Amino acid sequence: MQEIVTVIVDGIIYSAWLFIAAVGLTLIYGVMKIVNLTHGSFYALGAYAGASFTGAWIAHGYPPMLSYAVLLASAIVITLVFAPLIERGILRFMYAKEEVVILLITYALFLILEDVIKLVWGVDPYFIAEPYGLLGSFDVGEMTYPTYNLILVGIAIVAGGGLTLLLRGTRIGKLLLTVIHDPEVSRAMGINVDRFYLVTFTFGSLLAAIGGAFTAPTVSVVPGLGVEIIVLSFAVVVIGGLGSLPGAALGALIVGLVRSATIHYVPALELFVIYFVMAMVLAFRPRGLFSLAEPRKI
Amino acid sequence: MRLDTNRDRTLPILGAVLLAVIVFGPLLPKWALFLLTIAIAKGLVSLGLMLQLRAGLVSFGQALYYCIGGYTAGSLGRYFNISDMLLQMICGAFAAVFVALILGLLLARYRGIFYGLLSMALSMILYGLLAKSESLGSTDGINILPSTVFGIRPSQEWLRYVVIVTGCSVAVFATALVHRYLKTPLGRLAPAIKDNEIRVEYMGASVRQAIYVKYVIAAALSGIGGALAATAVGHIDPDMAYWTTSGEFIFITILAGTRSVAAPFLGAMIFEIIRTVAFDISPNTWQMTLGISLLLVIVFLPEGLWSLFGRRKAG
Numbered sequence: 001m002q003e004i005v006t007v008i009v010d011g012i013i014y015s016a017w018l019f020i021a022a023v024g025l026t027l028i029y030g031v032m033k034i035v036n037l038t039h040g041s042f043y044a045l046g047a048y049a050g051a052s053f054t055g056a057w058i059a060h061g062y063p064p065m066l067s068y069a070v071l072l073a074s075a076i077v078i079t080l081v082f083a084p085l086i087e088r089g090i091l092r093f094m095y096a097k098e099e100v101v102i103l104l105i106t107y108a109l110f111l112i113l114e115d116v117i118k119l120v121w122g123v124d125p126y127f128i129a130e131p132y133g134l135l136g137s138f139d140v141g142e143m144t145y146p147t148y149n150l151i152l153v154g155i156a157i158v159a160g161g162g163l164t165l166l167l168r169g170t171r172i173g174k175l176l177l178t179v180i181h182d183p184e185v186s187r188a189m190g191i192n193v194d195r196f197y198l199v200t201f202t203f204g205s206l207l208a209a210i211g212g213a214f215t216a217p218t219v220s221v222v223p224g225l226g227v228e229i230i231v232l233s234f235a236v237v238v239i240g241g242l243g244s245l246p247g248a249a250l251g252a253l254i255v256g257l258v259r260s261a262t263i264h265y266v267p268a269l270e271l272f273v274i275y276f277v278m279a280m281v282l283a284f285r286p287r288g289l290f291s292l293a294e295p296r297k298i
Numbered sequence: 299m300r301l302d303t304n305r306d307r308t309l310p311i312l313g314a315v316l317l318a319v320i321v322f323g324p325l326l327p328k329w330a331l332f333l334l335t336i337a338i339a340k341g342l343v344s345l346g347l348m349l350q351l352r353a354g355l356v357s358f359g360q361a362l363y364y365c366i367g368g369y370t371a372g373s374l375g376r377y378f379n380i381s382d383m384l385l386q387m388i389c390g391a392f393a394a395v396f397v398a399l400i401l402g403l404l405l406a407r408y409r410g411i412f413y414g415l416l417s418m419a420l421s422m423i424l425y426g427l428l429a430k431s432e433s434l435g436s437t438d439g440i441n442i443l444p445s446t447v448f449g450i451r452p453s454q455e456w457l458r459y460v461v462i463v464t465g466c467s468v469a470v471f472a473t474a475l476v477h478r479y480l481k482t483p484l485g486r487l488a489p490a491i492k493d494n495e496i497r498v499e500y501m502g503a504s505v506r507q508a509i510y511v512k513y514v515i516a517a518a519l520s521g522i523g524g525a526l527a528a529t530a531v532g533h534i535d536p537d538m539a540y541w542t543t544s545g546e547f548i549f550i551t552i553l554a555g556t557r558s559v560a561a562p563f564l565g566a567m568i569f570e571i572i573r574t575v576a577f578d579i580s581p582n583t584w585q586m587t588l589g590i591s592l593l594l595v596i597v598f599l600p601e602g603l604w605s606l607f608g609r610r611k612a613g
Contacts, residue, residue: 035411090593099411100356104552105596107545111589118582231422231541238415271426279419283404286412 015256016156022233024207030243037106040226041113046209049078050216051126075209083202126221235278241288331458341563342523344550346516354492359417363394365539367524375443394521402513428536439535555602
């Protein structure tokens with residue numbers, strides 16, 4: 001019993017983290033039809049910015065309880081520096097190209113950003129452990145968890161719930177849905193599609209950066225951080241269906257729980273199982289578990 | 299796509315390259331021979347990617363077969379004490395083909411990004427398995443025996459030369475076969491599939507079958523490439539199957555273009571040179587150099603560097 005509880009709690013914490021890291025990918029694909037490899041770069045940028053700003057904040061002796069706000073602020077700042085630059089400077093000229101070509105362009109941008117990170121922050125690892133331990137811990141049965149994990153779950157819920165409300169309940173959301181449905185007609189109707197693309201790209205990247213910033217206290221921030229998160233995020237959003245919000249949540253839950261169960265019972269299959277689930281979903285429901293039938297276009 | 303038979307000089311060029319390697323090989327320093335060998339290995343994999351790209355398909359998991367080839371070569375040496383390079387390359391190709399014959403049935407139904415994502419998932423599965431299998435060295439990988447050719451073990455002095463001559467001969471042979479294949483009706487279908495699949499079906503050809511065949515050929519080439527890279531480096535590790543390795547191959551293929559079977563090898567050589575030189579000058583910006591080159595090629599030379607050679611086809 002205890003073991004099952006542990007598996008579930010671990011799985012949920014991991015799912016929350018996965019969801020934050022991956023939901024931006026599905027948002028950007030859903031709106032712009034871009035398979036965005038720079039997502040991993042923004043995750044890494046967020047982690048580096050979070051680690052260095054928060055590190056400086058704590059080193060200056062400012063109140064450590066505010067370090068969570070600093071983590072969030074650093075993610076926002078770093079995204080505002082890079083995301084509009086990439087979208088306005090490069091991507092917007094590429095929208096006419098095929099999906100696969102845009103994928104390659106984001107791959108090139110990913111390579112460039114990898115080295116931008118090295119140039120700005122160097123290759124030495126960054127550590128900020130303070131925010132992780134600050135909140136103490138809570139018990140589930142016999143296991144003790146750092147309360148910090150609840151922040152991750154909270155962010156995941158706020159991000160997912162907020163996005164759903166935004167899309168379903170507001171005027172902006174309705175406009176965005178028309179942009180998704182038909183950018184050309186939306187433009188003809190007087191919707192500023194370019195602005196929606198800019199905001200979507202920035203916001204999607206921001207979610208990745210927040211994921212990175214709030215992961216920074218739990219790991220050592222080293223070069224190459226973004227490489228792994230890309231494939232993981234792909235696995236998550238593909239399982240639920242590219243472009244689907246509830247799909248991303250479901251994908252994160254499936255991957256999170258499956259992974260935590262595997263780690264507890266068959267640790268050797270930890271990596272295998274995630275991609276196995278991804279391949280199975282692609283094999284049987286290529287457009288994800290939440291997909292509808294789609295007519296073949298000539 | 300210039301494949302007109304009357305002015306086709308591909309085969310003589312391939313022969314000349316092989317001859318040049320044999321003649322000038324002993325004069326080159328060892329590091330250059332190594333670089334060339336790796337370029338040939340990666341060129342083979344990229345040739346396979348090119349076949350798929352001609353039909354409009356981008357595989358983000360070609361590293362799967364590169365890795366299978368490498369690990370087949372490695373295991374032959376480790377468990378069966380077979381260190382013959384030729385045998386390793388042949389077995390690498392067969393192992394890759396065996397897997398591709400099964401996975402191809404599934405992948406031939408996919409297009410666009412789903413083709414890329416599924417192939418990526420499959421190669422990450424192999425990565426996940428290898429990274430956790432202790433008998434094959436986990437993430438550290440394993441070293442493999444120095445190669446022999448026809449039972450002769452070359453001295454340390456000549457090892458690199460023998461490896462490159464053997465590798466180059468096999469590569470030239472395989473490339474010539476691919477060149478012939480591209481002239482068959484099945485090979486010529488690729489651009490048509492890219493343009494309009496449904497018309498191809500109306501013509502009476504099976505798109506799925508054509509893609510299946512390309513997928514299997516690509517796997518064979520990648521298997522050979524993986525085995526060759528493994529013998530040249532003397533070491534294999536699970537990173538051979540990681541998605542960034544597939545990214546390198548895509549980079550090479552896009553850089554080179556799809557106009558000639560020789561293009562991927564030129565692309566691979568340029569890739570290795572950019573990487574070596576950029577890494578030498580500034581170790582922290584070599585990826586940036588690669589990224590910028592890729593961007594420039596996509597924007598300004600959408601048909602790759604090879605389109606710089608020869609006149610553009612009218613129309």
